[in-house]
Amino acid sequence: MSATLRLHPDAEERLRQYLQPALEVVADTTLRFLQEKLNQPGTGIHHPGLPNPSSNPGEYPAKQSGALLACLGKAKLGDGSWVVGALNSVSPVPPEAWALEFPQPPNSPVSRSTGYGARPWLSKALGDSELQAQLRAALNALR
Template sequence: MTRLTLHPDAEERLRRYLQPALEVIAQETLTFLREKLNQPGEGIHHPGLPNPSSNPGEYPAKQSGALLACLGKEQLADGAWVVGALNSVAPVPPEAWALEFPEPPRSPINRTTDHGARPWLSKALGDTELHSRLRAALNALQ
């Protein structure tokens, strides 16, 4: 049986080479989310709201700006990055979770109406536009 022996500092070398890519992914994801959540929707313009609401399947329309204000990215101690609504950036409004999940546990907001939730983070994870932008950003590193 052949046994693979890694260089003693292989983990550190790998981390050093991967960190620029991980940071680019985090930044591009944050930029993408800020763009998508800073737009009016294509739905009904309800009285008292600054913008038309979003339709089901769209990213949530910008209304108060509270969700947009708490978007950020942070590097964790292990080198991983988190991107999304972060209390360390600004208080995350309960609407952030209610948009993603129709009935968030212990939430004062319930979105189980016929209008449904407006999942923004899970939508971004599967968004082909974001995937293309991430590939382009990573290719620019090479």
């Protein structure tokens, strides 16, 4: 015996309609979180010529020029999904956006071969329990 599941002809559109508010809340919450975390001084050394102390290993990158912060944004893609992060459509993405996250490739525009290490900001946010709590709260508020 077998059964065939038949979906309503507009099931995909109905799902998209119901999921879209949740996807947008996730994008909004993630963007606000990144803007907050990347708009702070670090707790490390205050190097001459920089406006703020640098970040220590394990921290989000400290705000210095503001170029990374300026390019943060969100965009809805054609398939209904959202992208959040450093977007050229918002402001030119500085080389540091990539280099802070991925310092090791030979073509990295910023060398981070010292013991101080990288300052991954996007991958750090994905695993951040504070962001996860904010996402849960925002999604629960939709109910």
